[in-house]
Amino acid sequence: MNLLTPPPVEKLDAEYADQVRRDLVRKARKRQRPAWVPVVAAACGMAVITTAVVLLSRPGDDSGAPAANTSAPTATPTVVQVPPAKSARVSLDLGQATASEARAAARNCLADLSPREGGNAPAKPQDADSATVRQARWIKTMAGSGVAKILMQTFTTAKGYWFQCLGDDLVRSRPSADSRGGLNVADPVLGDWRLQQGTEAGGPLLLAEYSFVTLPSVVRMELRIRWTAGASPWYGVTFSDGAGYIAASQLGAVAKRGEMEVDVRAFDTTGKQVFSDVEYG
């Protein structure tokens, strides 16, 4: 035993580290906003409304409002703020997949796992045949993704290992379906973002994807993109088993910090909103 040699330590689990990182950043964002901000925002809003009412109620004053002259366009484009209720809601649900569709995708998903894990893979493709499918749903995909729909499923193998797959790709896995991995009532959703910039019809196209795990009580997730010229509808999916996937795309939006934001919100079985967050890119 050489006491000057560092004892070997197993590396921090990558998935766990990712969750902790996102959790830290989210909490840091929440703490950033001082308590007086909503009060000041409300006061500013009331001031703007009062000014507008006064200006509009002045009779015969159509010679050009001074306020209009002072509002010079800013050099940096900013993301527009659109109240959540102002955006329409669009469902991306395309119904349940059949057992054979789910099994075929599960085999491909586990085949994807095997080469990565070498001999230590927790499941083999043939384990899909005896797996218990917990949910298998077709989801409408967005412009830019290249396919019309994709199958999102969760299942457990006979040994109890839990998997979430998107099409033929493994999204995440864990030793047990019951593991909650840091989720609680205060933080009922943990997810991974993927933002892709593309082009369509000569213009920029932003594709935002979000794969997530939730508390079992959460059953619906919605996503919308806000950019410098407006906001997309809320795209929504229904899911079960505390896991899902959703995507949104927006023509004209650019995947650049400060020029786009992605809103996400989640609802429980009673329709109550239990989570919201913003991805700034």
Next chain:
Amino acid sequence: MAMTSSRRSQPPAAARDGDLWDALRRAEPEALGELFSRYAGVVHAFAVRHTGSYASADDAVQATFINAWRQFTRSDPGPLRYDSARPWLLAIARNELRNTTRARRRLTQFLSRQPAPLHQPDHAEAVAARVDSEKHIQAVRAALAALPVHERETIELVYWAELSVAEAAAVLGVAEGTVKARLSRARHRLPALLEENR
């Protein structure tokens, strides 16, 4: 659709810790995420070796980065020293571990007065590997226990966490000469320790 770029929603990696440090001084939450990505592994290894427990280390990692963020939001810690945030983070981790060690000692005393719980072994391979690792670390720490606490900490920081003497001095809040002296004394004692623990 022609993809021009594809990435995860993470901030661009700062070239140096100094850039990251400046972003933290501006209280940019994403910089905290980047700091975590860079140093969570280092803090985790330090905490595991310090406590001999992976569970305690997981808690310590989270607490360290939460406290790190608090320090930036509470007051400006000034410019980065040593070109690396590692010594600064390990200093926070060390304080955190000291506090939790005291709390755990109180909890252990409380539990020792309670009825023994039912034994519930966990046979998962991952858990077994961690248990083996914890046993090894605890054996090494038991051997090191013959050293005074301040020499033990110096060994942990310089040899195990691979800090420079200057960085270890900053973490411990002592002069560089003190660190050198502690290392020298510990090395004199260590051959005997190695013999006793063979």
